[in-house]
Ligand SMILES: Cc1ncc(C[n+]2csc(CCOP(=O)(O)OP(=O)(O)O)c2C)c(N)n1
C-alpha cells in the first residue's frame with residue numbers, strides 16, 4: 001500500500017468511509033474463503049479430523065454465546081455488550097494455540113479466547129450486567145481480567161513476560177489489542193520494553209478495520225504488522241478469518257517467544273461485523289457494502305465448507321453442534337437472569353489488601369445510614 | 383436578535399461549538415469519533431459535515447497524543463477544543479495536562495498562551511461499565527494553571543463553552559453526561575454571567591446546598607422536598623471548581639448560616655473539602671453547624687448495579703441537611 005493512496009483516502013470527505021477492506025492484503029492464509037486448503041511457504045499445519053471439528057465447534061459455540069449476549073442486552077439483562085461477531089477465527093485460532101501455563105491479557109472483546117481458556121461464559125457477562133468490575137480470578141485460567149482502558153494491558157503482558165523470563169520458565173504471554181489501540185503510547189512502550197528485554201510475549205492485534213467509527217487509516221500509514229520491524233522484532237499478518245492460519249501463525253509466534261527469541265507481533269486481519277458495542281450505531285459511519293464483502297469471508301462458513309467437502313464431518317455432526325450450542329445459550333440465558341445483584345455493602349470490599357482506616361469509617365457510616373431506613377417506609381420512599 | 387430556544391445540554395454544547403467554529407477560524411474540534419459519528423454522545427453531531435475534516439478532526443486513539451498535539455496547535459495560534467471520550471480515559475493525557483499544558487504559560491514568562499479546552503463527559507448514573515462514570519475534577523482543580531468548570535443547565539452549557547473557547551488559559555470542561563438530555567432555554571443573544579461566577583439556582587433562608595454539574599438537579603429536588611417539610615434551602619450552583627466563587631458562597635452562607643456541599647466525586651480531599659475549609663475561615667462566626675459534605679466513598683466507582691447506592695441522591699442530601707439543621 002503506497003503512502004500516497006493512504007493520504008488520498010484519508011482526506012476524502014463527504015461519503016461514509018471504507019475501512020481497510022479496500023487494501024490488497026498480504027497475509028498468511030491456509031484456508032480460502034471458499035473453504036479450500038492452500039499451502040504457505042513459511043507456515044503449515046496438520047490437524048486431525050477431530051481437532052478440525054473441535055475448532056468448528058469452538059467457533060459455533062462462541063458465536064452462539066455472543067449472539068445470546070446481544071439478545072440479553074436488548075432485553076435489558078445486560079447494560080452493554082461488545083460483540084465479537086466475525087472475529088471467531090482470530091480468537092479461537094489464537095486461543096487454541098496457547099498452553100495452559102501461558103498467560104493471556106485480553107481487551108473487552110475476547111469472549112472466544114476466554115472460551116478456549118476454560119473461562120465460564122457466565123463470568124464474562126457479570127461485568128456487562130453491572131454486578132462486578134471484572135469478576136473472575138485471573139490465575140484460575142491464566143486469563144487476565146478484561147481491560148477497557150485501551151492499550152494498558154500490552155504493558156502488563158510485557159511485564160508478566162519479563163517475570164516469566166526471570167523465572168527461567170518456558171511459558172509465553174499473549175497480549176490482545178485492537179487496531180485502534182495500536183496508536184496508544186502504552187502499546188508503543190510495550191513494544192519497546194518487550195524488545196529491549198527480549199520478553200517472551202506475543203502481541204496479537206486483531207485489526208477488525210474499525211475503532212468505533214474510525215477506520216484503520218486513522219491510526220496508521222503502514223500495515224500494523226510492519227511496525228514490529230522498527231522495534232526490532234518480527235511481525236506477520238495473517239488472515240484473521242482463517243482459523244487454521246491463525247492457529248499456525250500464533251503457535252509459531254508463541255514458540256518463538258518460548259524458545260528465547262523474544263517478542264513477535266501478529267496482526268490478524270479481520271472484521272468487526274457488528275456495531276462497536278450494543279450502544280453503537282455503525283450505519284452512521286460505514287457502508288453496508290463493506291460489511292457484505294466481509295460476510296463472504298466468514299470464518300465459520302469456510303471451515304464448514306472444508307469439513308463437508310473433505311468428508312471430515314457429516315450432517316449429524318453439524319446438527320449435534322447446533323443442538324449443543326442451543327443448550328449453551330439456554331444455560332447462559334438462565335444463568336444471567338438468575339445472577340443476583342451485589343449487596344450495597346460490597347462497595348467497600350477488597351479495596352485494599354491490608355485494610356484502610358477511612359474505608360472502615362465510611363463502611364460503618366454507610367451501614368448505619370442504610371439501617372436508618374429499616375422499618376421506615378416513609379424514609380425509603382422519600 | 384434570535385429568541386430563546388429550548389434545547390438539551392448536549393445540543394447546547396453542539397450549538398456553542400458551532401458558533402465558535404463560525405466566528406473564529408482558529409477554533410478546532412478534535413477527538414476520537416468526533417467526526418462522522420458526532421461523538422459517542424452526539425455532542426459534535428454534524429460539525430464535521432459543515433466545517434470539514436480540517437477543522438473537526440477525528441484523531442488517532444491516543445489521549446496523550448490528542449492533548450500533546452493540541453498544545454502544539456495552540457502554540458501555533460489555534461484554539462483546539464478537544465474531546466476526551468469518557469472521564470476514565472483522560473489519564474493517558476494527564477501527564478501532558480499537568481506537566482506541560484498547565485505550566486507552559488508561566489514557564490514562558492507569559493509570552494505564550496495555551497487556549498486549549500478539554501471537554502470531558504463525567505459522572506455516573508448511566509449504568510455504564512467501569513471507567514465511564516468517574517468524577518476526577520479535583521485531580522485537575524488541584525493543578526495550578528488549569529481552570530475547571532462544569533455547567534448544570536443548557537444555557538450555561540452554551541455560554542460557558544463559548545467563554546471557555548474564548549479564554550486564553552487551558553480550561554477543563556466537565557460535562558454532566560447523565561444530564562446531557564435535560565432540556566432548558568438557551569438565549570444565544572443574552573449577556574452571560576462571567577465564567578467563574580457562582581449562580582443562585584434557588585433562593586432559601588435555612589441552609590445552603592452547594593453543588594455543580596449533575597448534582598445541581600439533585601439538590602434542587604432535595605430543596606423542593608425539604609420545602610414540604612418546612613425548610614427553605616438555598617441551592618448554589620458553583621459552576622466553576624477552579625477558581626471557586628467564594629464571595630457568592632460567603633454571602634449565601636452568611637444569610638443561611640449552614641452549608642452542605644454535594645458532589646459525586648469522593649468526599650476525601652474533594653472539592654467539598656476546599657469549600658468547607660475556606661467557608662469555615664470566612665464565616666466562622668456565622669456558622670450554626672459544621673460544613674457537611676455529601677459525595678462518593680473512598681472506593682472505586684462500583685459496578686452499575688450498585689451505583690444508585692454509591693451516588694448521592696435525594697435521601698443522602700436530605701440526611702445531611704437534617705444533620706446540619708439539628709446542630
Ligand atoms: C484510553 C481509552 N480511550 C478511549 C476509549 C473508548 N474506546 C473504547 S473502545 C474504543 C475503540 C477501540 O478500537 P480497537 O482498539 O480497534 O478495538 P475494537 O473495539 O475494534 O476491538 C474506544 C475509542 C477507551 N476505552 N480507552
Ligand SMILES: [Mg+2]
Pocket residue numbers: 178179180206207208209210211212
Ligand atoms: Mg478495531
